[in-house]
Amino acid sequence: MALTKCPECQSEVSDQALICPKCGFPLEKETSPESDVNKIVEEKIQTIQLTGKKWKRMKLIFVPMFIFGPFLSLSSLFVFLFFGVELFIVGFLLGGILFFVGLIGTIIASFGAWWHYR
Numbered sequence: 001m002a003l004t005k006c007p008e009c010q011s012e013v014s015d016q017a018l019i020c021p022k023c024g025f026p027l028e029k030e031t032s033p034e035s036d037v038n039k040i041v042e043e044k045i046q047t048i049q050l051t052g053k054k055w056k057r058m059k060l061i062f063v064p065m066f067i068f069g070p071f072l073s074l075s076s077l078f079v080f081l082f083f084g085v086e087l088f089i090v091g092f093l094l095g096g097i098l099f100f101v102g103l104i105g106t107i108i109a110s111f112g113a114w115w116h117y118r
């Protein structure tokens with residue numbers, strides 16, 4: 001908490017104080033105006049909320065990918081039984097890629113959300 005000088009009586013008062021505790025002089029205009037501070041805080045909250053939504057949307061895309069990926073890889077084992085090895089390899093690789101992209105995306109989204117909510 002910083003100290004500021006009262007413009008009326010010159011005594012040192014907290015810059016958080018709205019009025020001088022000694023003479024009662026209103027200090028809000030001398031320190032940073034409260035409305036401006038509120039505006040900055042509001043804008044920051046809005047940015048955080050918007051960023052939060054962005055990370056959530058990112059998770060919404062990547063989490064199903066990394067859940068669905070292993071399923072695709074597993075189901076390609078059945079494809080192998082009926083359709084041969086080529087489709088199995090394609091399915092297995094696609095499942096693996098989905099899994100890894102989904103996993104990495106989920107980690108990035110989680111980290112991003114944590115970074116902005118901290």
Ligand SMILES: [Zn+2]
Nearest residue numbers: 006009020023
């Ligand atoms: Zn004063």
